[in-house]
Amino acid sequence: PKFQDVFGHTLVELAERDERIVGVTPAMPTGCSMNFLMKKYPHRAYDVGIAEGHAVTFSAGLAKEGLIPFCNIYSSFLQRGYDQVIHDVALSRVHMVLCLDRAGLVGEDGATHHGVYDMAFLRCVPDLIVASPLNEHELRNMMLTGYKGINAPMVIRYPRGKGVLTDWRNTPRIIEIGKGRCLTEGESVAFLSIGPIGNIVQTVVSRLAEKGVSAAHYDMVFLKPLDEELLHCIGKKYDTIITVEDGCRKGGFGSAVVEFMADNDYRPRIRRVGVPDRFVEQGSVPEQYTDCGMDADSLFRLTEELLLHP
Template sequence: MNLPEIKPGPLLANINSPADLRKLSREQLDDVCFELRDYIIDIVSVHGGHFGASLGVVELTVALHYVLETPHDRLVWDVGHQAYGHKILTGRRDNFYTNRKYKGLSGFPKRSESEYDTFGVGHSSTSISAALGMDVAAKMKGEKRTVMAVIGDGAMTGGMAFEALNHAGDIPNDITVILNDNNMSIDPNVGALKEYLAEITTSKTFNRFRDDVYDMLGHFRSAGDKMRKVASKMEAALTSALTPGGLFRALGFKYYGPVDGHNVKGLVRHLEDLKNIPGPKLLHVVTVKGKGFAPAEKDQVKWHAQGSPFDKITGKSLAVKSTKPSVPKYQDIFTDAVIELAKQDERVVAVTPAMPSGTGLLKMMKEMPDRCYDVGIAEQHAVTFSAGLATEGKIPFAGIYSTFLQRGYDQALHDVALQKLPVVFAMDRAGLVGADGPTHHGLYDISYLRCVPNMVLCAPMNEQELRDMLYTATCYTDRSFGIRYPRGQCTGAGYRPGFEQMPLGKGECVRKGERIAVLSYGTIGNYVIEAAEQLSAMGIEISHYNMRFVKPLDTELVNEIAAGYEHIITIEDAAKQGGFGSAVAEYLCELPQRPRMTIMGVPDRLIEHGTQKELHKEIGLDAAGIIATIQKIVTESVPSL
C-alpha cells in the first residue's frame, strides 16, 4: 500500500531533542504546538494509535520540555496514552510512524527505548510513586534535579495515586504533580473525585479571586527575603481559607490552579514558578481531550484510539468496508450474555474498573444502570466490592482485563476465594493482545490463579462455549470462576439460543487421530483445528482435545489420552510457566507410565507489540508453528534405518 508522505512543519522539523525546543523564543511556542498537533493527527490518521489523550496535552508537553532540562530533570507520564507529543519531541519524530507496529516504537513510554522515558508505564496511577522515588533518590545522591509527574484525573481515582500523595506529604521532597483534568480516562470519569474537581473548575468567583491573589503575591516575591516570607504566609492563609484544593493541601501539597492547559505561554510561566518552590506541589491543569480535532472533542470515547485510517479533516473512516457479515467480538458476546442472564436471574450484577467500553459493559450500563457499576480505575476495590455484593446473595460478573486483574490479586485470593464467594472474573484480553504490547498482554492469569483455592478456571474455544461457561458460573454459589477470552473477533460460528450448563472440569474430543494428541486450552485451539486439516493432507493424523478447564483438570480424559498416545502436546496462549501445560505435566508425573510431552505456550521472555497473528507466528503458536512442532516430533520418532 502506498502511504502518503508525512512531513513535520518547519519548526518541528528542526526539533530533534528538547534542547532544540529550548532554543526557540516563547513567541514561537504557539506555532510549535500547532505543528505538533497537526503532525500527531497526520500520523494517526494514516497509521492508527491512541489519539485524543495526546492531542489534549500538546501545550502541556511543549511547556514541560521547554521549562525542564530533560533528560537531566525527570518527567514521568502516567499510563502513557498521552505521550505521543513527548516521543516526537525527544528524537523519535522521523520513525514515529512505526508506533505500535511490529518491531516499531512502543505505544507507551519505555525505558529501553529512550533516556527521556524515565519510567515504563501501561497501567495507571503509578507516576506519583515513581516520581517520589526518583526525587528521594536524587537527594540521597546529592543531585540537583526537578522531578514532575503528569497524571490524569481518571488515573487519580486509582488508590495507588492517593497512597503516593499521602507518603509525599509526609517526607522531604520537591516533586511537582501535574493533574491533567479533562474529565475522561478511556470512558467518562466516575465518582466523588470527579465531582470535587468539577466544583473547582466551575467556581468562577474563586478563579477570579485566585488570579488576583496570584498576581499580588507575585509582586511581593520580587522583593527581599522578608517580603517573600510574608507572601508565603499570606498565600498559605488565603488558600487554606478559600481554595477548593483543600483535599490536596490536607495531604501536604501546595495546590495551584486550575489553569488553562491550552495556554502554552501561561503554562511555561506556572512551571517556571513551581520549579523554584520547595516541597510537594500540585498544579491543576484543565484540558480538553482531543483538543484541535473537532470529531475527537465531540466524541472523546470513540476517539481515544483509532485502528484504521481516517480523513484528517472530517474524521470519516477511510477503511475499505468488508462485504463479509460482521463477526462479533468476544466482549460483545460476554456483555449480551450477562444482560440476558441478568434479565432471567435477579442475582446477576456486573462490575468494571473504568473499562465499560473495553469490556463491552457500557451496553449493560445503559440498558440496566441499576445492575452494572463502573467503579473507576480501582481494580482492588472492584474485586472486593464484588465480594461484598456476593456476601449478600448476588452473583457479580467482574469484567476486568487479564493484565489489570493482576492488580487485584490479593483481593481475589483473600476477599473472594478464601470466603468461597461466587464472583465471576471475566478476564478479557487474555493472551497476546497485539499493539498495546507487554504492559497489556494477558499472559499470567492461569499461572497466578491456578494455585488459588475454591476457584474454577476455564477458557472457551468459541462464542458458544463462552456463553455456556458464563451461565455455568451462575449455577455455583460456593466458589468463584475465572473465565479467560481474547481480544478481537469470535470464530463467526455463531451460537444457539439460551444457555446450557457445562459439566464442571470436562473436556471434549474434537478430532480423533493416532500417536500424537494435542490438548488445547481456549481459543488457541482454533489454530489446532487449522493445523490438523493441513497435517491430514500431508498424511499425518493427530488427535485434538479441547480441554475447556484447567481447574479442575479433566484427569479422567488425561488418563485416557496418556494410555492411548505416544506423545502429548499442550498449547495455550499464556505463559508456559505454571500454566495449562504445567497442570497437565504435574498430573502426568504422578502416573506410573506416561507418554512424552511438549508444552507450547508463551516463552519466558518479554513479547513486544505487533498484531496478534504476528506475535503468535513469532513464537510458533500459530498453525504453521504447530505443524512444524508436530513434523519434528514425527521425524524424531521414526527409527533410523
Template sequence: MPKTLLSTINSPNDLKRLAQEQLPQLAQEIRSFIITIVATKEGHLGASLGVVELTIALHYVFNTPIDNLIWDVGHQAYGHKILTGRKDVFETNRQLNGISGFPKIDESIYDAFGTGHSSTSISAILGMAIAANIKGDITKNHIAVIGDASIASGMAFEGLNHGGVTNANVLIILNDNAIGIDPSVGALKKYLTNVKKGTAKDENIFECLNFNYTGPIDGHNINDLIKELKRLQNIKGPKLLHVITTKGKGLKQAEENQVTYHAPGKFNKTTGDLIPKNNLVQAPKYQDVFGHTIVELALNNKNIVGITPAMPTGSSLKYMMEKIPDRAFDVGIAEQHAVTLAAGMVKEGLIPFCNIYSTFLQRAYDQVIHDVALQNLPVIFCLDRAGLVGQDGATHHGIYDIAFLRCIPNLIIFAPLNEIELRNIMYTAQLGLKHPIAIRYPRGRGENVDWKKKFKKINIGSSQELKKGTKIAVISTGTIGNLVSKVINDLDSNTEIGHYSMPFIKPLDTNRLKSICTNYEAIISIEDGCISGGFGSAISEFVLDNTYKNTIKILGVPDVFIEHGSLEELHKIAKIDYTTIKKSINELRLS
C-alpha cells in the same frame, strides 16, 4: 516549502532556543504531526492531543532528563516522545521493532519511568524525590502528570498520603479533562467539577493532604502554564497544579466523541472522519458476546450484577449499563475495590460478574486470594484481553493469568474454545457455582456468525474430543484450539493425530487425561499464555504424578516479555503460530 518549527527540534534543548511567542505555532504543528501519523498508523489519539501545550511547557521550563518527568498513564505521552528525539521514528509507534506506545525507561533517557498501567506515577516520582534527598541532590525537580481518572485510584491516594508528610521536591500535575478512556466516575470527579465551577467546599482536598495547591488553570494557555511552572520550580516540597484540558483538543471529532477517539483506528486526517470498515458479516467480538449475554441472563435473573473498573466500553458492560443501570457498576480505576466489592455482593446473595482485563487483574491479586478464594465466594471473573493483545505491548498482554491463578485453591479456571462456549459457561456460572470462577477470553472476534444459540449447561471439569488419533494427542485450551484444528485438518496424513479441547484448566478433566496418556505416545499442549506455571505445566504435573511415560511438548509464550506488534507477528515470535504448530506436530510424527 517553509521550514516548520518542529523540523528544527530533536531535543528539549532545541525547544528552549525558541522564543516563547513561537510556542503556540509549535503546538499546532505537533497536533498536526500526531494526527497525520495516527490517522494511518493507528494508536491512542485523544489523550496526547489534550496535553500538547502542557508537554511543551514542561520541557521548556524544566531541565529534562536531569529533572524527572513521569506521564500517567502513558497514553498521553506522544508529544513528549516527539520532543525528545523520537520524532523521526514516531511512525513506527506500536509496530514490531518500533517505539512503544507508552514511556519505557530502556527506550529513552527522557522516559523516567514506564507507565502502561495507570496510577503509578505519584509513588514512583515520590520514590525518586526521596532518593534525591537522601543523596543530597536538593536542586533536582520531580514531576508527575496524572489524569483525573487515574488519581482516583487507590495507589495514587497512597502516594498522596505519603507525599504530604515528606519534604520531597515533587510536583503533581493533575490533568483534569473529566475522562479516562470512558468518562470519569465517582465522588472525586464531582468534587473536581465543583472546583472548576467554584462551588467546592472551602477546604481543598489536596491542601488537606499538605500539598501546595494551585489552580485550576487553563491547560491550553501556554503562557499561563509557563508562568506558573516557573513559579512552582522555585517552591520546595510537595506541590499540586490543577490543569484543565480538553481531551482530543484540535480535532473536532476527537473533542466531541472522546471515547471513540481515544484510540479511533484509521481516520481521515483532514476531516477527522473514521474510515469505515468493510460491511462483511463478521463473527462478534468476544467482549460483545460477554456484554450481550450478561444482559440476556440478567433480565431473567434479578440477582445478577455487573462490575467493571473503568472499562465499560472496552468490556462491553456498557450494554448492561444502558439497559439495567441499577445493576451495572463502573467503579473507576480501582481493580482491588472491584474484586472485594464483588465478594461483598456474593456474601449477601448477589451474583456478580466482575469484568477485568487480564493484565489489570494482576493489580488485585491479594483480593482474589484473600477476599474471594480463601472464603470460597463464587465471584464470576470475566477476564477480557487474555493472551497476547498486539500493539499495546508488554504492559497489556494477558498471558500470566493462568499461571498466577492456577495455584489458588477453590478457584475454577475456564478458557472457552469459541463464543458459544463463552455464553454457555456464563449461563452455567450463574446457575449457582460453589466456587469462584475465572473465565478468560481474548481480544478480537470469535469464530461463529450464528453464535446466539440456546444456552446449555457445561459440566465442571469436562473436555471435548475434537478428533480421535492414534499416536500424537494435541491438547489445547481456549480459542487457540481453533487454529490447532485448522493445522490438523490441513495436514496431508493426520490419522495419527488426535485433538482435545480442555477449556477447564482447573479442574482438569483427569479421566480424559488418563485415556490420552494410555492411548497416545506423545502429547503436545498449547496455550496462549506463559509456559511457566501454565496449562502445559498442569498437564506435565499430571503425567508425572501418575507415572505415565508419554513424551510431552509444551507450546506457549516463552519466559520473556513480548513487546508490541501485530497479533500475527507476536504469535510467530512466541511460536504459537500456524507454521510452528505444524512443525511441532510433524517433528513428533517423524520421531
C-alpha cells in the same frame, strides 16, 4: 462479533432473568462491553474506577449479600487484585463470576497489556474454577454455568477481538465442571489445548490429516479442575503429546499437564507451546503468534519434527 460484545449481550440476557445479577468493572465499561448492561439496567452496573483490587473485593461483598456479580477485568490488570482474589473470593467461596477480558496476546498494546500470566497465577489458588471457551457459544455456556450451575467462584478467560462464529446467539446450556472433550480422534500424536487457540490447533490437525498423519485434539475446557479422567486416557494411549495455550509456558496449562503425567507415572514425550519466558513486544496478534511459535505453520513443523524423530 468480538468476544467482549458477546459477553456484554449475554450479561444483559442473564440480568433479564434474575435481578440478583449485577456487573462490576474497573474503568473499562466500553472496552469490556459492560456498557450494554449500564444502558439497560443503570442501577445494576458499577464502574469503580481504576481500582482493580477494590473491584474484586466489592464484587465479593455484593456476593456475600446475596447478589451474583459478574466482575470483568482485563487479564493483565487482574495482577493488581491478586491478593483480593485469594482472600476475598477464593477463601470465602463466594458465588461470583470473574471474567478476564484480553486474555492471551493482545497485539499492538504490547507487553503491558498481554494477559498471559493468569493461568499460571490462578491455578494454584484453592476453590477457584478456571475455564476458557473455544468459541462464542462456549463463552455463553460458561457464563450461564457460572451464574446458575455452581455456587462457587468461577473465572472465565477469553481473548481480545473477534470470535469465530457468525451465528453466535445459541441457547446457552450448563456445562459439567472439570470436563474436557475430544474434538478429533487420532493415533499418532495428541494435541491438548485450552481456549480459542484450539481453533488454530484444529487447522493443524486438518493439515496433518491431508499428509496422512492421524492427530487427536482434546479441548480441555477447564484449567482448574483438570479433567483427570480424560488425562488418564490420554496418558495411557499416546507417546507424544503437544500442549497449546495462549499464556505463559512456565507454570501454565502445559505445566499442569506435565505435572499430572509425572504424578501418575505416565512417560509420554511432551512439548509445551505457549508464550516463552520473555516480554513480547508490539505487533499484530498473528505476528506475535509467529514470534512465539504458536501459529499454525510453527505447530505443523513441530509435529512433523517430533514424528520424524521418535
